Amino acid sequence: MTISHCDTLIHAAWVVTQDDSRRILEDAGIAVSNGFISAIGSWEELAPVWYPKRIVDLTKHLVLPGxxxxxxxxxxxxxxxxxxxxxxxxxxxxxxxxxxxxxxxxxxxxxxxxxxxxxxxxxxxxxxxxxxxxxxxxxxxxxxxxxxxxxxxxxxxxxxxxxxxxxxxxxxxxxxxxxxxxxxxxxxxxxxxxxxxxxxxxxxxxxxxxxxxxxxxxxxxxxxxxxxxxxxxxxxxxxxxxxxxxxxxxxxxxxxxxxxxxxxxxxxxxxxxxxxxxxxxxxxxxxxxxxxxxxxxxxxxxxxxxxxxxxxxxxxxxxxxxxxxxxxxxxxxxxxxxxxxxxxxxxxxxxxxxLDMPQTGYLAKGQAADLIALNLNTPSLMPMYNPISHLVYAAQGADVALTMVGGETLYQDGKFTRIDYPALREEIRDAAEFIKKQFEQGKMA
Ligand SMILES: [Zn+2]
Known part of the structure; x- marks a missing residue:
C-alpha cells in the first residue's frame, strides 16, 4: 500500500460531486493538497492511504461544490x-x-x-x-x-x-x-x-x-x-x-x-x-x-x-x-x-x-477544492432520501456549516476565518447613514 500525504482529508456523510456522471457518494473522503483535490472516493479506500495534516470531520454533513x-x-x-x-x-x-x-x-x-x-x-x-x-x-x-x-x-x-x-x-x-x-x-x-x-x-x-x-x-x-x-x-x-x-x-x-x-x-x-x-x-x-x-x-x-x-x-x-x-x-x-x-x-x-473557471463547478481529482457542507441534522433537511431534491427544494443558505475555497476554510459554524465581521458591521451602519442622506437628497432633486 502506497502512503500519500495531503494537507486536508475530509470525511463526509454524503458528497454530491456534480462530476460528469453526477456521482453521489456516501461515507466518502476527499483529499486536498495545495488547494486542489488529490483524491475523492469512499472513506474506506481513502482513509488508510492518505496521511493529512488535518482531518475535517463532516460525517453529519452533505458536501457539494461551492x-x-x-x-x-x-x-x-x-x-x-x-x-x-x-x-x-x-x-x-x-x-x-x-x-x-x-x-x-x-x-x-x-x-x-x-x-x-x-x-x-x-x-x-x-x-x-x-x-x-x-x-x-x-x-x-x-x-x-x-x-x-x-x-x-x-x-x-x-x-x-x-x-x-x-x-x-x-x-x-x-x-x-x-x-x-x-x-x-x-x-x-x-x-x-x-x-x-x-x-x-x-x-x-x-x-x-x-x-x-x-x-x-x-x-x-x-x-x-x-x-x-x-x-x-x-x-x-x-x-x-x-x-x-x-x-x-x-x-x-x-x-x-x-x-x-x-x-x-x-x-x-x-x-x-x-x-x-x-x-x-x-x-x-x-x-x-x-x-x-x-x-x-x-x-x-x-x-x-x-x-x-x-x-x-x-x-x-x-x-x-x-x-x-x-x-x-x-x-x-x-x-x-x-x-x-x-x-x-x-x-x-x-x-x-x-465565469470561465473550469477548475470549479464539480468535485473530482484535479479540480479546485471549492466546496461547501450543509448540516444534515437540521430539521428541514431530515430525513434524507435524495440529496439533489434537498439541495434545490429544502435547503437554505443558513444550513451551510462550512465554506472552503482552494482548500482554505473561509467560514465554519458561524465564524469567518478572514473577515472581522463585528467590525465590518459597525462600518456598514455608518455607511448606511451616508447612503440614506444621499437618497433623501436625490428624491428632493
Ligand atoms: Zn444586473
Whole structure:
C-alpha cells in the first residue's frame, strides 16, 4: 500500500460531486493538497492511504461544490431595501443611479465585503460582478478569499470612475493588469446594456475583450421595455442589435435574456453565447419569465445569479435555485419542467462555464477544492432520501456549516476565518447613514 500525504482529508456523510456522471457518494473522503483535490472516493479506500495534516470531520454533513453566483452587483448590498416595489426603469434611473453617483471607492469596497460575507455564509464560492469602481470589489473578493470574475461597468455617459470612453477602457486595461497575478480574481469587459451604451462603445468593448482575451458580460433583453426602446433607437430588438454590433460569441455572458423570440434563442445558441438566469430579480422587478426550458433545449449554456441585493433582496443561491425551478413549473403549469438536477447544474457547472473557471463547478481529482457542507441534522433537511431534491427544494443558505475555497476554510459554524465581521458591521451602519442622506437628497432633486 502506497502512503500519500495531503494537507486536508475530509470525511463526509454524503458528497454530491456534480462530476460528469453526477456521482453521489456516501461515507466518502476527499483529499486536498495545495488547494486542489488529490483524491475523492469512499472513506474506506481513502482513509488508510492518505496521511493529512488535518482531518475535517463532516460525517453529519452533505458536501457539494461551492455554488457560483454568475451575475451580481456585490456592492449594492449597501442599498438593500432602500427602494422597492417600483418599475425597473424608474427604480434604476430615479432611485439607484442618483445614489450611485455619490459612491466612493471605500463604500464600494465595504458593500462588496458585506456581500462576500453573505455569499460565504450561504455557500457561494465564486461570483461574477459588474459595478462601478469595480477594482475595489476585486480587492474585497481577494480579502474575503472568494473567487470572482469582475468588470468595470461601461456606460456611454460619465461614471464616478471615469469621465470618457477612453478613460473607461484604460480602466479595464489597468484592472486586467492589476489582477493578472491574482489566484482568486480575474476580469472581463462589461458594457452595462444596449440601452445605456452607444453602438461604438459596444463594438469597442468586444474588440477590447478579444485583444485582452477575456470574457464580455452584458445585461441583455431584460424587459419588454428594453426591447421597445431598442426598436425605437436602433430599429432592432436587443439580441439582433447585439449580434449586429458583434457582441454575441462564446466569449459573451448575457445576464437575464428574458424577452426572447424563437429566432433570438437560435441566435444566442448558434453564437455560443452563455446566459445567466436571474429568476428572483426578474420576479421582483416584474421583468418577465425567462424561457429556461427553450434555452436549455437549444443548447445555450445556462447559469444562475441573484443580481444585486436591491432587486432580490439577498444573495442566497439556495433560494435562487428553488425559485428557478418553481417559477418554470407554475409558468408552464407542468411540474416536470426544469427538474432539480438541471437547476443544481446551472448553479455549479453552469456557473463555472459562465465565469470561465473550469477548475470549479464539480468535485473530482484535479479540480479546485471549492466546496461547501450543509448540516444534515437540521430539521428541514431530515430525513434524507435524495440529496439533489434537498439541495434545490429544502435547503437554505443558513444550513451551510462550512465554506472552503482552494482548500482554505473561509467560514465554519458561524465564524469567518478572514473577515472581522463585528467590525465590518459597525462600518456598514455608518455607511448606511451616508447612503440614506444621499437618497433623501436625490428624491428632493
Ligand atoms: Zn444586473
Amino acid at each position: 455554488l457560483i453566483n454568475a451575475h451580481t452587483h456585490a456592492s449594492m448590498t449597501l442599498m438593500r431595501g432602500l427602494a422597492d416595489d417600483l418599475p425597473l426603469m424608474e427604480w434604476l434611473t430615479k432611485h439607484i443611479f442618483p445614489v450611485e453617483q455619490k459612491l466612493t471607492p471605500e463604500l464600494v469596497h465595504l458593500g462588496a465585503l458585506l456581500a462576500c460575507c453573505e455569499m460565504t455564509k450561504t455557500g457561494t464560492t465564486a461570483f461574477c460582478d459588474m459595478y462601478l469602481m469595480e477594482e475595489h470589489v476585486g480587492r474585497a473578493a481577494e480579502e474575503a478569499g472568494l473567487r470572482a470574475r469582475i468588470g468595470e461597468v461601461l456606460f456611454s455617459f460619465p461614471s464616478p470612475a471615469y469621465a470618457s470612453q477612453d478613460e473607461a477602457f484604460d480602466l479595464v486595461r489597468s484592472m486586467k493588469e492589476r489582477f493578472d497575478g491574482s489566484n482568486r480574481v480575474n476580469t472581463a469587459v462589461m458594457p452595462h446594456s444596449v440601452y445605456t451604451t452607444s453602438p461604438e462603445l459596444l463594438e469597442k468593448s468586444m474588440e477590447l475583450a478579444e485583444e485582452l482575451d477575456i470574457p464580455l458580460n452584458i445585461h441583455l433583453a431584460e424587459t419588454q421595455t428594453e426591447s421597445q426602446q431598442s426598436i425605437e433607437q436602433h430599429g432592432l430588438r436587443p439580441v439582433p442589435y447585439a449580434a449586429e454590433r458583434g457582441l454575441l460569441s462564446k466569449r459573451t455572458l448575457a445576464a437575464h435574456a428574458v424577452d426572447l423570440t424563437d429566432e433570438e434563442i437560435d441566435l444566442l445558441a448558434k453564437s455560443g453565447t452563455r446566459v445567466c438566469h436571474n429568476p428572483e430579480s426578474n420576479m421582483k422587478l416584474a421583468s418577465g419569465i425567462a424561457r429556461v426550458p427553450e434555452m436549455q433545449a437549444a443548447g445555450i449554456p445556462l447559469s444562475l445569479g441573484t443580481d444585486g441585493a436591491c432587486s432580490n433582496n439577498n444573495l442566497d443561491m439556495f433560494s435562487e435555485m428553488s425559485s428557478c425551478a418553481l417559477l418554470q413549473k407554475v409558468h408552464h403549469k407542468d411540474s416536470t419542467r426544469v427538474p432539480a438536477q438541471q437547476v443544481l447544474d446551472m448553479a455549479t457547472r453552469g456557473g463555472a462555464c459562465s
